[in-house]
Amino acid sequence: MSDDRADGGAETDGGADEETEPGPPRVPDGGTASDAASDTTGPMSDTEHTSDFEPMEPNPDENHEPTQVFDEAEDFDLRSGADSCYKCSSCDTSCPVAEVDDDFPGPKFQGPEQWRLTQSDEDYEVDESVTACSNCMRCDDACPSGVPLSQMHNTTRGRFVDEQMSKLSVEYWRNRILANYRTSAFFASKVPRLATAAMNFGPARWVMEKTLGVTSERDFPEFATETFTDWWQARGGAQVQSADKRVAYFHGCYAEYNTPEVAKALVRLFEHFGYQVAVPEQGCSGTPMFANGMLDDARRDAKTNVSSLSALVEEGYDAVCSCTSCSMSLRQEYPELFDFEGTEEVAANTYEAVEYLRIHEDLSGAVAEADVDGDLAEEFAYHAPCHARNQGLDRQAVELFRDLDGVDVEDVGDSCSGISGTYGWKEEKYDYSMEIGEEMFEHMEHAEGQTGMTECPTCAMQMEHGTGYEIRHPLELLEAALVE
């Protein structure tokens, strides 16, 4: 292929510098594509050879250099990702929704295929089925060819919500309220006991299901009577100072409002290893917003998060998360969707908390010498969250705790819990959510332990909902083992 073909033959009109008029693409003889198509004897016809190219022979011009056919990739250009798909359908077999929902055409369609359609036709209407994706992101981990499936899903879903979803619809507002859990939790935390009671008050839930489509099958999580940051301020912030071991804790919404014990465990654990902990200003990581196509909401909070975390990264801090969806978001989705200054730096310096200690401390050595007694000397049924998978963390807890005396952690398999954040809270998705979760529930029942363990707050909700077990976080167990 030669240079002149690459730019559509515009040189016949006087060179590449000249602005070409908008209109049909031109072909090398100066005619237009439509001319050529209507004229069967023209240069584009099948009946006449216009090229010396012989596919099986060395190209006659050995000196020619390959041509860049497309413009240099702009930011977020997904073309190369779409082109990498060779249709093996591994992503489809990894999709927990396609396995139960007959109306969901699977990640291969939602990703490269639908993305391509959005490129080919400006008026293309995004197929609504993109909203049935639960954003578990397992397809990313399944793809042997590096197609950025979840990035395509996020982008396409955002476009659907932006351009096609009625902002007056109940579904839009239901999704927006679910996606902005932090806002509800913020108000609820002002009156935690009342909020917990009110949110689980039967008649109120009936109304929520009927008017908003939030399933009444689930119990809302309890709100803590003291938020993590209230505790943090009351104790006077960091208790350990260090010039070279410093982490910024991204606690997210759930550890702040619902499970501050997890956040406290993280702080005590890192201080035990001599780290200076900072708790920067932060909003939601964005995970529930991506899943609902609320990219404007996600962008707003991401801007806050990147701004405060990148300032700390510049000072030598690394960011650590206790929720695997938060770390996933900061690491993968931010650089895939946003380009605030510092986004890449924050992504490259963000870690899941236990992973961070495994890399920077002899954590397995410390665990091998420790033992646990009392409250947490248990057998645990551990579920790896889907979002832990792409970060390579799905085996971390079981492998780390193998050598810990006094506890036994059993993996309950590689299925999805089915709740996927807000997905399982939607009235029309609840049954699918439980059908997906069935395999995990069964494996939990078969496991020795009667206590569950996972890193993800919403997986924990689902595990508790399906089995009635109490669910703990690996950080709590590490605190019990290592911090006196």
Next chain:
Amino acid sequence: MAIESEVVVVGGGLAGGFAALAAAREGADVRLLSYKQSTLAQASGLVDVLGYAPDGDGPAADPFETIPVLPDEHPYRTVGVDGVREAMAVFDEVADRYRGAHTDRNALLPTHGGTVKPTARYPASAAAGVASDERDVLLVGFEALVDFDAPHAADHLANAGVPFEVAGATIAFPGDLTADAKVTRYAKLLDEDAPVETATGATRRARAALASAVEPHLDGAERVGLPAVLGDDDPAAVRESLETELDVPVFEVPMGPPSLPGLRLEDDLYAALDAAGVSMETGNPVVDYDGEGRIESVSIDRNGATIPFAADQFVLATGGLVGKGIGSDRERVEEPIFDCHVPHATDRYEWFDADAFGDHAFARFGVPTDGDLRPLDADGDAEFENLRAAGSVLGGYDFAAEKSGSGVSIATGHAAGAAAAEAVR
């Protein structure tokens, strides 16, 4: 500080899996690093050792008789017949849902295209389909599952001269699935024996409804072949229900990707790795290493963060050209992580043959090794004293033409893992 192990295996397919398993069973502390979920979803689930001699002769009746006459550079010559036997014995123990170990001779299995493939091991689910069996066959495909055209496959088999009558029929899978339902959807309905709506509007259990749809086409057939979607978690139970209803043996015809028999093999392999105490980390690629002459650590790239994994011994099992363990551009062919030497002609027009089914040089691209499976540089010296290679990253054989992909991966993986563990001690 790096995460430390005694043996690090890079690659999570058959070669990497069997390397990790062998090393762990020898007592080493092993970590498996895999970029993505295993690509066994793309494997038919048939496990071959050697189907054809390199000169195209075949099908080979007994792979073990052919191995000693293979060219010197073939990986089977490196591990030897005994090495292959030892590794296959481990495979048979890990994959107890497989058949074929009773003989050295290849079995002949029908494929979804209607060809007959020589293979050393096959899933129990495919056992009733062997082509040396003389019982008459009915192949049944599903309308929406277009990868398996049963009447076409039946004609093809008949033309191939199989010693039985074979007919094909296409039916609608009960339950009104969408036209693009995934193979996992079929499998899930059958695993759960979920209620489905039949053509008459009645609601029945999936297995019984499927049997009823097949039944009118039996016409005296003594066994029935269906696409390999008969359950994911418990295919034996699904098959047994269908056999009870139909009163004839039922078998699965292995399919192209995505393949449930491949996924089931992945489950069995990873369960064995877990039981052997192997640590596993997937989701991010190994992109670099540290060390000179001797590898100190490899590092994965996770969104710009570099995470090092140190070990005493390393195994490279990243796959070939398709698996991206071997890469190429217009200038050269390379092994991208350690930049191990990959012999190839300078002129890229010598990399392939003009005949599509000709003898392509690229099919044999890969790293050459010494007798201990250590990759060699252009001068014939070991690239690193503590690196071994296994599976399709190895050069010197054409797995597609020979039908030797699984066997070479299992045999060289096992040998590399065992040697790595020995070197640790």
